[in-house]
Amino acid sequence: MTSFPEATRLSRRAVLTGAAAAAGALASGGLTACGPGDKTNAPGTTGADALKRALPKYIPSTSVTPDIPSVTGATGAASDPAFLSYPATPAQTVAARPGSGGVFSTRTPLWGAIPPSSGNTYYDAVNAALGSTMTMQPADGNTYVDTLPALFAAGKLPDWLQIPSWGNQKLNLGTAVEQFVDLTPYLSGDNVAQYPNLANIPSAAWQAGVWNGKLYGIPSFSSPNNFPGYLFYRKDLLEAAGVSPDVKSADDLFAAGKQLTNANAGRWAFDDLWPFLLFPYGVVSTWNPGPDGKLVHQYETDGIVEAMSFAARLAKAGYVHPDALAGNTGNGQQRFWSGKVAIGAGGTGAMDGDDHKGGTAANPAYSRQLVKVFSATGGTPQIQLGPGAGWFSYLNRKLSDKQIREALAIANFLAAPYGSKEYLLVNFGAADVDHTMTGGNPVLTQQGSKDVATSYQFLASGPQVSLVKNGFTQVVKDYAAWQADAVKHAVRPMFFAMNVTEPAQYASIGQQVEDTIKDVRSGRKSIDDYRAAVAAWRKQGGDDLRKFYEGVREKHGTGQ
Template sequence: MPKFDSQPLSRRTLLGTGAALGLSATVPGCSNAGRGGASGSNDSAAKAKVRPAYVRYDGVKADLPGEQYGIPDGFLRYPADPVQAITQPPGDGKPIEVMTSTNTPIPPSVAQNAFWQQFNERVGSPVRLNLTPSVDYSQKFATAVAGGKLGDIFSIGNIPQKPQMLAAKAVDLTPHLAGDKIKKYPYLANLPETSWNAAIFDSKIYGIPIPRGAISTEVLYARKDILDAQGLPAELKSADDFVELCKALTDKRKNRFALADLPTAYVRNMFGIPNTWKEADGKLVSSFEDPAQEEALALVQKLWKSGYIHPEAFTSQNQDRKTRFGNGTGPLVVATFSGWPTYLQTMDQEAEIAIIAPPAHDGSGPGHTWLGAPTLSVTAISKSAEDRVETMLAYLNYLATPFGTSEYLFRKYGIKGIDHQVRDGDPVLTKKGFSETQLALQYQADGPWAIFLPERKGSTESCFNAMKEICPKALPNPVDGMYSETGSRKGAQINRDISTVSDDIIQGRKPVSDWAQAVKKWKSAGGDKIAEELYAQYKSSR
């Protein structure tokens, strides 16, 4: 359920095992932004007093404006003469130590990486990266906090007493960023106002948010070329239609399984299950408690028993599902809209992507889709770098330069002729570029997402149109990003426990009826307390 990254962390994120970079503990399905603090002073009025001003960047006109639909703008071409947004390198010549996560393979070292070398030159400081796979980041973060090895800049991970940890370890950025003060860093000022809620604890700004929102919405990707070749539709009217599609796509002689990974979130959307929480009768109710959960699990169990899900779905990682989708051995996969560029990288030029919206399970109409969280994660500046705070903010401002600038073009596509080729006037990453540019820059700071997919003709329009169709009607989490101390301390463990029961049910080791007892245990082990803490913040923010 949680939306953590441009790609889901692993199949366990469908049951919310705790987001690696997020500030929150809004379990079940931890979102990636933490809005609340420990003192009760974090209501909307308190946040408004310190929230940075918003100054929209209008330096490039969108071909496909998305604001009215609540989705990113789409761009069909990169400007031929991009604006230079930064006139002076942000660095001070000294190393910048960064600790963050990655969802892609570790890039070549700086000595073998021409992009990294030129990036350091443009920054004006050598950037040293401490990268950890996202599934392991929370543990790595806790160890780094205990050992005092957070570096200069760090992505905030999941740890108990997070507000207190931030007060002890992170620079209070309020004097630098509150209100109009942020205008010194114009590309940080271009970040959406709602994203900053994730960085405010106890009326202090403790980091830079990385905005996402609708682009992080999870949907069902389909290999349209494979569907077309078999005469199969890219639309569904019921759960039975979904099962039949999976049956038709599965061909064990070709080592093809319809689903590259578990479709749990997609199936839950067919059954109208809430996005993590819902308000009912003056309290928050977990989506785990929804009566339709057992029906949804029974359907996923049926797909598993029928052999329609890849047999390594429970043990494989994020890159595995991309590979299966790309080579056609898993032509259906649940992923975020933001994953479109990396999925294109895995596919032949003839291949196409389609998005299949979830139908209501009983054929009564469309299903619903869970809307992505407004903030992906938050990046803080360590107190060990407090004497260089303006350098660190200038560096993060550089990373937030928006689409249409020369800085964005370099960050995303690297060196012309090495990391990208120009095709019909647009940059397209080479295989070398896809490897070299994976410095996790987008998890340190980033501007608002832009839909720009030059790798495949028509892809920008396809992605934009799918988002335009799905996202305006998508269902948000009512307490997205609000902070629960109990969730921070216990959420990961109790979610792992209930996830294990779900795994056992899907694989047939336990009956579906065991779900009710698992939910009861989850509630008594901390779920009910999390609901109370989140609801208190929810009421104070209305």
Template structure:
């Protein structure tokens, strides 16, 4: 999913969670709930979470070529084997021949319900799925209507960016508690689900119960400052190691008459360079005895000021200032040399350019501290998309749903993973020099559907461009060394509804400040207004929650 400008938090979540992933009954704290008896505000304590979580059992079916280090994705650089040589992670068919309805988003044209791909996967699992896919771009609208109706499918996929309005309360009331099936050693019946990292399961606890089947995210899947490595090497430009070096280099690169600018909007990278905290609910830090929100920190204002200076210096592409056109297209065309975007673009741009620009090489710039020292970075959310099972589903239907999820969560390099991702060899894809290549039928039929029911640990695996795997994994290993967990990391936190929209204006205001339409003093005033409008009360609520729930459950 290409970004037309600096991505909003919502669109970034959507594009990164989907594209990158494709690449590779405890009570709540009553003390933290101010909504009265039965309120679902707050989070689940560490102690209670331990009773709920599935017991982790790592998969040993396939070994990566590049092991995980500092939270990085495991990497696979080798050529893909023919289907017949792949190991199986689900040796016996787990489905019992039942029928399951599943609602999920789809970015593309829905395949026919009786297509060969659906028939092949259903046969392998032993469950017939009736897919009720919806346009991913308008999924939230349909989701709200379905959850408010009496006709909820057996499984429903809900991404984190759609968990607004009444969706969280619907999760509490409409979906089944999976703890009786998966908590502790019970998950052993489903080995691929047992191999999902514990942090992802931690984020699947909603309302004090294990409700979601997660798609794990990579711990170091953060916004990457990409640069045109091929052009840098040709021009002899050195990758900067401080905020000032970045500015100096940006001025050297920019040549408007040649239609070349140093960068696109760099706000997201600025947040990392200046060590700004993540978004809610991980937006708080302790400063002595005080609990401070990200927007109250000097780091936040300094990041905005630095980005504003880039715009003011004229080193940012003018279309980024005007918020028009496609930033990625400008980057690959050589109109801008540096851009920040999601991790999926490392491979995406390389693949896109390989046929028409063989010399194209993109790389990730190591994130530096603003003063040239080490950066302060924060681990990414452990999961961002979940599948939920209807609370009214029978035990038999729940087990059929879990059989589907266990199959879909097969690790890279297994028969099950290949079938889900590429379909039937010879029908939906062929192997060309160890690279699965979809046929015309495969392009039409093999869409990301089963994938949304659960997924294995996030990996990097591109047999057609192994150098991307090596470079990406190396970048993640280096950046992972500077990462830490923010307060409440890995916890699902339900804020009281009265403060749900308290900070909605800040993203637009950030963009106005960096483009010079507003002043940094306007942001400071907005923070004061936020405090008076409920920010200080929200701070007290979070202080109590953190004190009683624990700073992090992961």
């Protein structure tokens, strides 16, 4: 699992598009594993009719008006609304304390230093406003999912647990979800109206929290344009080299590589562009209908072969940083910041004031930009649209009805929209203690930097917005403009957010193919080697997996 780049506190957008994006890029939905005898049952999967009955009704909030409104594009994708400053008079969206004195144990991931649990001004302020005691227990995000199976096996689950989407398979969540509260009677349809901030989360964001036709998960960091990631470039470096960022084909990208590379000076055009190089070649879904209607895996498409061939072409030309070719992805951020590479790839969460602060520390002219969505071959530009949310929290089924309702009232408080009083408290702590207002935006104090950590937000949080961090207003404007264009080209993959449960015996059959892909795109192996690996994959279970998904399509549809 890729670790988050932040050293201390995780930013809102990076949560959504950092490790989750790396784990979910090109995945068709939340996948879990089931036993060998479950080849046709696919526990976890939900068809369209059952999904409609389980989802909460979307009732958008009008309490706050963004500076840059959302733009709706293809397939219902929409850009995040953007705010250039926090409202001078924040709206109050919850009239009274939601809690009734309950005590809830929690477990959430955290990338960075774990804050103190006692004497924590942030925890104290939020718990006081909630009227309940939330025992916050953030754990190392890099190993977080690995620690969860033992809790399930021992029956020691906390009252409220965060499970990121990439943990679904390890936990066999299609079956294990029975250990959590079925929230369908509380939140489905009009039932959600008693929790206005939860109702403000679009219905599509709840979809991947539905298992076996029932709603279990409460979403965090939802967005109608949950793009896994794309290609980035250093605007300042391209301008200095006289290179246009207006990439419209693979040839344009190759030409930029030639102009930007100077190995003798320690500068290369590209870092590792995989897997996001697949999107320009039209590979936006794991499974696709072939000409005869039968399903075709992305391994079997011309697009992935063309993308690998182009990556190998860049490598052989000497335009890719040697460390990237060697698989050293851990220093990719630093290579980009320092200007050793001018074009890279990754989660869109990097369009963030924290990134810009880190980049300008190395170069005052630093400017990260996203390449506009393009087609490598001159076809229709496409970018994969991920599920509306990839982070879900679950309530322990041992909770009483009273505790469940108290927890949902707390979740409603935590999910308050950006611009509200509640959001300010949940994300920045107490005024003049944990944060102050600087330049129209909240900034953590020294105390806040020590105590405030992304924790409550993993239990519930409202829809994503673009916001100013560290005073970098232009970053927000640039990202909003890119999103407004990208949503025009968004494509939903097959089995979109359906929580399809793959039989466990297929979990590792693709590893040889993935290893071969690395060798082909670095120039160490040939396309013939790749085709041989795919042939082996088919014999080892790929063709059986195809039949499995054909069965899912026949029984449940494709989620489109």
